[in-house]
Amino acid sequence: MRGAKTKRGDGVPRKIAHPVRFAADEYEELRRKANQAQISISEFIRRAAINKQIRTYKPPPQVNRKFYQELSAIGVNLNQLVRAVNTANKAGKLVEVDANAIADLVGSIIPVIKQAQRDTLVCFNDREDNQE
Numbered sequence: 001m002r003g004a005k006t007k008r009g010d011g012v013p014r015k016i017a018h019p020v021r022f023a024a025d026e027y028e029e030l031r032r033k034a035n036q037a038q039i040s041i042s043e044f045i046r047r048a049a050i051n052k053q054i055r056t057y058k059p060p061p062q063v064n065r066k067f068y069q070e071l072s073a074i075g076v077n078l079n080q081l082v083r084a085v086n087t088a089n090k091a092g093k094l095v096e097v098d099a100n101a102i103a104d105l106v107g108s109i110i111p112v113i114k115q116a117q118r119d120t121l122v123c124f125n126d127r128e129d130n131q132e
Contacts, residue, residue: 020045067116074109 007013022030034044081102088095 071113071116078105 030041030044034041037044039047081097085095085097
């Protein structure tokens with residue numbers, strides 16, 4: 001369907017216009033793709049912006065291999081501990097767990113994980129485009 005469409009299929013009027021600037025080559029590519037899809041440029045932009053997830057983020061930084069291996073080992077140990085406690089509980093055995101030791105372990109891991117999260121999330125705050 002070509003031409004200006006001032007209402008959506010459900011009858012909601014399209015009253016808001018937002019100007020967008022393109023370089024000549026970008027506009028030509030956009031026009032070509034819209035023509036190929038046999039829809040207007042506006043409809044093509046709407047479909048691309050609303051119906052598809054478009055990522056413009058830089059890739060996350062490489063994770064330090066040693067950090068990854070240590071974190072994996074901690075996860076394996078915690079998983080083994082939880083599995084052993086669950087197995088014992090299912091068998092009706094009383095399992096004594098040193099809650100303070102586990103709390104200390106988790107307490108020592110949390111700051112490292114939070115720092116890794118901050119380091120990783122930096123790339124998502126440094127977007128290549130300045131969208132509002």
